[in-house]
Amino acid sequence: MTLPHFAIAGLGVTEMGRIYGRSATSFAVEAINLAAINAGLTMNQVDGVLFNSNGGLNMGLQRALGARDLRLYAELQGYGSSAGSMIQYAGMAVASGMATAVACVYSDAPLTEGVGAGAAYAAKRPRAAGINAIAIACGLAGANPRYALAARRHMETYGTTSEQFGAVAVQQRAWAAMNPAAQMREPITLADHQASRWIADPLRLLDCCLVSNGAVAVIVTTAERARDLAQPPVHVLGWGQAHPGVTMERGGRFGLVSGAVGSGATAFGMAGITAADVKVAEIYDCYTFTVVISLEDYGFCAKGEGGAFAASGALGPNGTLPTNTGGGQLSSYYMWGMTPLAEAVIQARGQGGERQVADHDVVLVSGNGGILDFHSTLLLSPEERS
Amino acid sequence: MNDGTQYGPVDRDAATATFFDAAARKELVVRACRAGHLSPPEALSCTTCRDDVLTWSAPLSGDATLMTWIVVHARPGADGATPPPRIAAAVELAEGPWVTTGLVHVEPSTLHAGLPLRVHFIRPADSEAYPVFGPA
Numbered sequence: 108m109t110l111p112h113f114a115i116a117g118l119g120v121t122e123m124g125r126i127y128g129r130s131a132t133s134f135a136v137e138a139i140n141l142a143a144i145n146a147g148l149t150m151n152q153v154d155g156v157l158f159n160s161n162g163g164l165n166m167g168l169q170r171a172l173g174a175r176d177l178r179l180y181a182e183l184q185g186y187g188s189s190a191g192s193m194i195q196y197a198g199m200a201v202a203s204g205m206a207t208a209v210a211c212v213y214s215d216a217p218l219t220e221g222v223g224a225g226a227a228y229a230a231k232r233p234r235a236a237g238i239n240a241i242a243i244a245c246g247l248a249g250a251n252p253r254y255a256l257a258a259r260r261h262m263e264t265y266g267t268t269s270e271q272f273g274a275v276a277v278q279q280r281a282w283a284a285m286n287p288a289a290q291m292r293e294p295i296t297l298a299d300h301q302a303s304r305w306i307a308d309p310l311r312l313l314d315c316c317l318v319s320n321g322a323v324a325v326i327v328t329t330a331e332r333a334r335d336l337a338q339p340p341v342h343v344l345g346w347g348q349a350h351p352g353v354t355m356e357r358g359g360r361f362g363l364v365s366g367a368v369g370s371g372a373t374a375f376g377m378a379g380i381t382a383a384d385v386k387v388a389e390i391y392d393c394y395t396f397t398v399v400i401s402l403e404d405y406g407f408c409a410k411g412e413g414g415a416f417a418a419s420g421a422l423g424p425n426g427t428l429p430t431n432t433g434g435g436q437l438s439s440y441y442m443w444g445m446t447p448l449a450e451a452v453i454q455a456r457g458q459g460g461e462r463q464v465a466d467h468d469v470v471l472v473s474g475n476g477g478i479l480d481f482h483s484t485l486l487l488s489p490e491e492r493s
Numbered sequence: 494m495n496d497g498t499q500y501g502p503v504d505r506d507a508a509t510a511t512f513f514d515a516a517a518r519k520e521l522v523v524r525a526c527r528a529g530h531l532s533p534p535e536a537l538s539c540t541t542c543r544d545d546v547l548t549w550s551a552p553l554s555g556d557a558t559l560m561t562w563i564v565v566h567a568r569p570g571a572d573g574a575t576p577p578p579r580i581a582a583a584v585e586l587a588e589g590p591w592v593t594t595g596l597v598h599v600e601p602s603t604l605h606a607g608l609p610l611r612v613h614f615i616r617p618a619d620s621e622a623y624p625v626f627g628p629a
Contacts, residue, residue, distance in 0.1 A: 236504040238512065238535035241623050244501035245595030246565040246579035256583060256593075260561035263606035308564035308578075308601070354540040355533050355583065355591035362561060 110377060111202030112491060114333035114340040115194070117146025117210075117326030118452045123440035124290045126320045127220045131163025132171045134322035135214035139172065142324040147337030148208055153326065155179030155209030157197055159189035161228065161443065163215040178206040186476025187391050188348065188366070189213070190444025191483030195346045197327035207328060213445040214322030224318035225306075246307070250393065251315060253478045255307035258396035260362025262309060264411070267399065269309055271414030273300030275395035276313045276437055278423035283434025285424070285462035290317055291438045314395045316436035323445035325452065330491050341455040344380070344469070345486040347373025353479070365397075366482025367404035367473055374484040378469075378492065382406040385486075386466045387454050388428055389447035391475040392435040398422075401473050402430075405484075429464045444474035444483065455487045495577045497597040497613070499567065502620030509534075511549045513621040519614045520552035521624050523590045533590040540590070555612035556587040557626055564601045584610055584626050598627040 119141025121134050135158065143153050155178055158164050169180060179200050185192050190213055197209035217227035228249070235243050246252055261267050277297055283289035295313065303312040333340035349369025353361050375381055382405050392398045399413035407428055408416035422430035433439045433450035440446060451470045453459050459467075468490060474483040505513040512534055515522045524532040524547040526539035531550055538545050562582035569575045580596040596604075597613055609629035616622040 234504070236506040237509045238533075240503045241595075242581060242593040244503050244617075244620075244623075245593075245625070246500075246563065246581040247593060252563050252565060252581060255563040256561050256581065259563060260583075260606070263561060305564070305566050308566065355593070356540050357585055357589040357591075359591060361583065361591075 110492070111198060112330035112342070113198035113201055113327055114330045114342045115325050115452050115487070116328050116333040116336045116338060116340060117142040117148065118449060119145055119324040120288065120449055121321045123288065123319045123321040125218055127218070129216060129320070131160055131214040131216040131322070132168055134216060134320065135164055135168055135212045135324070136171050138214065138322035138324035139210045139212055142210060142326045145338060146326045148326065153208050153210050155197060155200060155206035157181055157183050157193040157209060157211045159183050159193060159213050159443070161215045161217065163217070179209055185481045185483065187393060187443050188474040188476040188481040188483040190448045191346070191472055191474035191485050192348060194325070194327055194343065194448070194485055195348070195483065198343055198346070201327060201329050207332070209327045210324050211327060212322060212324035213442050216320040218318055218320045227318045250478070251310065252307040254394045254396060255310040257362035257478055258394065259309050261396065261400060264363060265414070267414035269301065269311070270297060271418045272314050272395035272399065273297045274418040275392070275398045275422065276300050278417070278420070278426070279392070279431045279435045280438045281423050282432050282462055283438035286433045286439055289434040289439035290319065291434070310394060310396070316393050317438070317441045319440040319442060321440060321442060323442045323449045325448065339456045339489055341452050341487050341489065342491045343485055344488050344492045345374040345376070345378030347371065347377070347484045349373070349482045350480060362479070365400050365404050365475060365479040367401045367475070367484065370482045370484040371405045374486050378486045380469060380486070385428070385469050385471045387432060387451070387464050387470040388430040388473070389432070389451040389470060390430055390473040391444060391447055392431055392437050393475070395437065397475055398430070400479065401475060405471065405473070424462070432459065432462055432464060447472050447474070448485070451485070451487050455489050457489070495580060495597055495599060497595065497615040497625055499577050499579050500595045500615060500617060500625065502617045503623050505621050513623070515549070515552065516614055516622040516624055521555055521612050522549045522552055523586070523588070524548070525550040531588050531590050533592065554587050556629065557584040557592070557610040557612065559604060559606060559608040559610055560585050560591065561606065562596060562604055582626065592624065594623070595625040596627065597625050
């Protein structure tokens, strides 16, 4: 079996954060145009669009783009795993000749003026009935408490601590301080983390991602075509997905394992490398805990030692595994899997400015969705797979 | 002390009438497949063998073990008093399936994985009765 060679040739990132008065569709149109310009393509040369959103986009995007004769067009939903998955499907489409240049976009606009970020997504939830309504009635409504439930299991099983989660937040903020596009750039300390209010104990405010209005798009094309375009190509060396299906019963691994185990193994096998070859890690960070468990599951440290690994300082600007080098969703902006992907493209190209990691020949992108239910991995490089 | 009054109402639907009728009799039931495996009450496929033909089990013992929990702290009310926190947990029934619900009659600082628990039933205003768990 011959592996297809494809690459990311364009990146478009809109303004991020409390940008009011614009729809998710409007942000998406801008991001795709920016990505095409960045790649050196006209919009008429973009003949595929895959899109993903946390509720803001619909199939009207085609009309909003003024797109004619697209050869690939679909909405894709895998929550935080979507961005990585879109790249995979787009890559296989261009490798087969089905389309030649596919835009993959995430966009959302949940923030409205005068409404707190915490309420941005909550207002959309209808009242549940049946068994699942019991957990909600007892406090488990939405992602925050459900991730807290998973995090506590990890803490009780492996001795992971809130201070270790805090180390993730502090190091990512140190990266964000060097990212002009980050929403939160003021340095924080471990004491700031420990003093931040409970969202759902054991998770504090500074354990949780931001909420952002905006959009990110990338252009996927063949490796051959990417070489002739405007930007240094970012080659996709390997990719994978895993959706573990953890059961809630005796022996169940809820909170102890993510799909990074399976999607990482597939991606590493395809690329013919191991975790030890990864120079920069862009890890989906809806919560600090998600970073800790993903680092374990990719094999950057042993199972149960993710907290200690983070507390060692390994993830920060002077660490052994530069991680979430733009600040991640905790400190830069929340665009689901496009947050780690966009920063990975910047680092792989060598365009990170003050925060650029010198050794960036293999960049890992982790996408995590659901409550550790869905996972995608990409391994990116400025060098093409041999 | 957390007596369950801070937990919200729950409605039944057509698929869960038997579960909530049992809860009203202070009985806890879960899903059972044709091979007799038990699955959590929300399951649509057997978590052991993936059989998709499930019925409700006979009433279970009500004994359980704490697996993991969260504490959702309340904000002070208009009278200045802070209501007790909601403590949501995943508990492992003695028979194997997990149930995700609230804890009662516990202080958050005393909780740890492995704590023995016993089922209680609460019925908030305008709600079905449903199972929660307290110390055994």
